[in-house]
Amino acid sequence: MISSNCQMGQGSASVKISDADFEMIRDFIYSHCGIYMNASKKYYLENRLSRRMCATGIKSHEEYGKLLRDGVRGKEELRHLLNELTTTETRFFRIMPQLSAMENRFLPEIVEAKQKIGFRKIRVWSAGTSSGEEPYTLAMILLEKMATILKGWTVEVIGTDINETILAKAREGIFNGYAVRNMPEYYRKKYFLEENPERYVLSQEVKKLVTFSHLNLYDDSRMVFMKSFDFIFCANVLIYFDESSKAKVVQHFYNNLLPYGYLFVGQSESLHGVNDRFKTVHFPGGFAYRK
């Protein structure tokens, strides 16, 4: 039975999920995007499903499971469900040691090597980009370099995510006070128009370096086309994956990087036991993986 909250359009249907339905829907989600939910996530999933059951007017988890399997309708519904399920916490300049290692050590190395072969292009990918703070941070850092070592170079930053709602927000490039709270003042003043303390509008100069697109990291057919990156940042995304789905995605990253390209993961993440083809490169406050 669906609660009155849902009928009143308040967005929460309270239907208890059985263990069998939890496993059926959990496994379906896992097989499509690699996100794995163990038994401790049962009530989290129940809560998120309730919103979709409200929106679709479906009254049982079994029926909802059937909708997910229903061809084009199912695909569309899965997109909505994933928008509800994904954790999108992010911020500007989130992992400073990584950013300064990229800016001051790895980027100059790559620029020098590419300079020698006359290939003046840098490509950076923020995989699991959320509302855009990460790729825009990278774009601002690279933009600064376009006055010096990247003068005359082409710079491309790609942000991808499975959550379409958050991508729409990323494309807008408008942020609140909370989002910009830890940003170095230099960048905030230079690249944002502060319309009021709750509305910061990112400059076109930064926005035009970044392209966003919808991409499920677990989708092999799309991942093989992500080519020729110098840097991949995939922070705080693979924590939602199990070992085998992580291994699959990380192998793609390896193939997506140019020789000597770098992969950065979150501060509490590692590729230990997941992929041994990368070389670990340490720097003050962290490490990166080099192809």
Ligand SMILES: C[S@@+](CC[C@H](N)C(=O)[O-])C[C@H]1O[C@@H](n2cnc3c(N)ncnc32)[C@H](O)[C@@H]1O
């Ligand atoms: C916690 S945010 C991390 C944002 C940013 N990388 C950072 O560290 O600040 C995780 C993002 O990964 C995305 N995500 C989760 N599973 C994904 C998948 N299979 N494919 C693509 N993106 C995924 C989520 O939608 C979410 O926006």
